[in-house]
Amino acid sequence: MNLDIMTQQSGEWLRGGGPEADIVISSRIRLARNLSSFPFANRASAHQKAEIEHFLRDRLAKFDFLPKLHYLNLATLTPLDRQLLVERQMISRELANTEGPRGVAVSDGETISVMVNEEDHLRLQVLRSGFALDECWQEIDRLDDAIEQKVNYAFSEEFGYLTACPTNVGTGMRSSVMLHLPALVLKKEIEKVFRALQKINLAVRGLYGEGSRASGDFYQISNQVTLGKSETTILAEIRNVIPQIITYERQARQALTRESRHQLQDKIQRAFGTLKSATMMTSEETMDLLSSVRLGVNLNLLEDVDIGAINELFIHTQPAHLQKLVGQSLDGEERNAARARYLRARLRDLGTQLN
């Protein structure tokens, strides 16, 4: 798999054609799995970790599955390539930054990734555009079964799947949905939503997982509990709450267009104008401005702008993507200049100014 190609095309999840795509960016399920015949990764010696990686690499490389998986040995990749995979949500920041034998199998279309030697021996992930948790579940269940035919999972009749960290024991499942909630942020109602979600044990994080603040008004909502419930129960809990949040966001958008249409339009047009004219631009500001533009397109306040192109810019303006696109390594200030240049070039012919 040639990583340079990644910057030429986008994963399926990013193109934004899925259900409720104006608000739901993507749905994701991951399963934590471990091999019964090896110690957990945090207990394994360097030699054992190499054995695990070799064992799984061998099986994943020859894996007969559609979509086809491509195995990448992360230890041999540059930090920039690993960062690229983080930005595309194919691997975790932790897997990118640790040392030792580790890898990832990425499918055509980037809907599937299988991380090797992350916190667990295996982390299976299915990622899809829009609100599509059921499709994710069917796909990951199929993937899980197919892998289980090749390896023996660590499993307890009492607890379920055994994992390196007890918070993942049981189903080993985390399901999450990435939402774009700019109107709830603008109307200062987002905290209220979070408090309600925390009460029912759902976690809220930013675009790049734990600890990252919610740049671009993207919020990832996921389940916390993995034990004592079936996969379908866990899935139902999150699946049932998302339509409510979608409704809140839609109501907030309608309220904004009704009560402060002029201010909203001004904010959106200024964001678009700034993206098209700035010559220095941080990643953070880019996310915030693109968020306004994305809202504008979805509310028909910006015409002739392709939402797929805007979605793609969120990822393509991240540091590693940018350096791949430019074809050279850049320091912070150079990146800000390159990012602004890239945005101007991509947006120059997009959008008509309102009269």
Next chain:
Amino acid sequence: MNLDIMTQQSGEWLRGGGPEADIVISSRIRLARNLSSFPFANRASAHQKAEIEHFLRDRLAKFDFLPKLHYLNLATLTPLDRQLLVERQMISRELANTEGPRGVAVSDGETISVMVNEEDHLRLQVLRSGFALDECWQEIDRLDDAIEQKVNYAFSEEFGYLTACPTNVGTGMRSSVMLHLPALVLKKEIEKVFRALQKINLAVRGLYGEGSRASGDFYQISNQVTLGKSETTILAEIRNVIPQIITYERQARQALTRESRHQLQDKIQRAFGTLKSATMMTSEETMDLLSSVRLGVNLNLLEDVDIGAINELFIHTQPAHLQKLVGQSLDGEERNAARARYLRARLRDLGTQLN
């Protein structure tokens, strides 16, 4: 004189062709004069003020002078038209807003105005583009002589010209220069310049005179003392200090382009982009953004933008001008929308974006 025409064309002083026009917007001299046969305006009865206005209107209307003067009876003008004259610097805010018989004679090209029944019976003004105090002086001296052939000025051998307020006694002269000092503001050196000017008894004000803060980085520097010095001495004092301030501003511009060229370029391009895309825009923000654009044009950081057009926009986006241009009276929010629409239309085809 048809005031509607004022919004179609600009006064000579605004077109920006004068000496040092990248920094000096305009030079201005005014003379305070009173008639010997009437009490000062602040002592005159309503009847006497009407007599004064009638007497001077009669003489100014028939005045044989080039450029030709046009007399406007301010009591018969709408508040909007009076505000228009304030924005064009033809009358003071005080003359616009007081009651009673009063007027102004405005010349072709708006280089000359003669206010009637402001604080003094007569306030003569000559306004020119760029750093041109000597030309202003020659013109106003000629105007003063010509008026003195028609009326008797209140004059004392001991004190000189007598005025309603003692601060104007003597020469009755105030000379001022309007400077655009964005680089000194950006480099936070402007306060230092002000303190130096205050030490030598020169006053600093904003674009629209006393009390208005310096929107758009415009600063008006004028003499304070009118008594005990000849006109040429007063003129020399201000004329000699201006080149120094011009030098400071030029040095600050060079330092900015040398030390923080990228930040400066970004600021300028964003200002231009915001002016071209916002759909709501206050007068204050317009001035600040146009100030950046004006600096950008003068530093060749924005190409193909006509400085004359930018100068004009400073005035045309003021409230009264805007309402005249739109042809209807607008409240604050409507003005902000109309201002943004006007700016977008005027700037759409101006300027090329840097690559």
